[in-house]
Amino acid sequence: MNTAGLLAEAFDRVGEAVHAAVEGLAPDDLNARLDEGANSISWLVWHLTRVQDDHIADASGTAQIWLTEGWADRFGLPLDATDTGYGHSADEVAAVRVDSTEPLLGYFDAVQERTLDFVAGLDGHNLDRIVDEGWSPPVTLGVRLISVVAEDLQHAGQAAFVRGVLERA
Template identity: 65%
Template sequence: MHAKDVLVDAYGRIQEEVHAVVDGLSADDLNARPDDRANSISWLVWHLTRIQDDHVADASGREQVWQSQDWADRFGLGLPRKDTGYGHTPQKVAKVRVDSGDLLVGYYDAVHEQTLSYLQDLDDDELDRVVDKSWSPPVTLGVRLISVLSDDLQHVGQAAFVRGILQSH
């Protein structure tokens, strides 16, 4: 098995979990926050998708789906177009609201499609390419892809936890 095959499988698992956590929820449930300092399912799924979109587009030299496919306007969040949610205050988290899960899943699926397109053509040797020299040690493509994978799985797990809280009441 090649490294790209492992990555394709792993990123596919994120997609499965995103669909599972959003499926069947109302807008109220998607936007609910366990308290005013917590993240909603909408914010968590939007953020994990923005991070994947931003980081994979940067590493692959492609344009972000957020801008190229007009998702920024479809969401209409009133945030800067390049905002990924990193470092959001509770007030900014509250700005990320959706009318349905279709918007979240649609954006995630579009990003997933672009990610898979990139991963399927990836050569194992490419994973050693440095993509970010601002860290010590510099970040390679392999490390960046695993970092995004880890971050996305953590956030979709948090979204599943919030869903469980909402469904327990």
């Protein structure tokens, strides 16, 4: 398997996990929080998608789909348009609500498509390119992509856990 295939497989697994956590849920379940400090499924999927969109746009030198394809307007959240959810308070988490699965999965699928297009053109040499000098050591593209996959899978797993608790209640 080559580099592009390996990355595509990793991001495909993220997509499977996100869809499994979200598909078929009613708005009340998507927006439910197990307690007042917990993240909802809608926040978890919105956040993981925002981070993926932000990081892939930065790495590929493109604009975020959130901003260019009308997703910020469709969601209509009372947050700054550049917000990715990093460091959100409980009140900010509560503000991320959806009326159906469509915006969550539509936005995720659009970001996923761009991500897969981007990684399809990568080889091992591309992964050594520095994409963020704000860290010591500087972050390479390879490290950034693995970070995105790891965070996405963690949050998709959290969403699946919340779904499981809600289904057993």
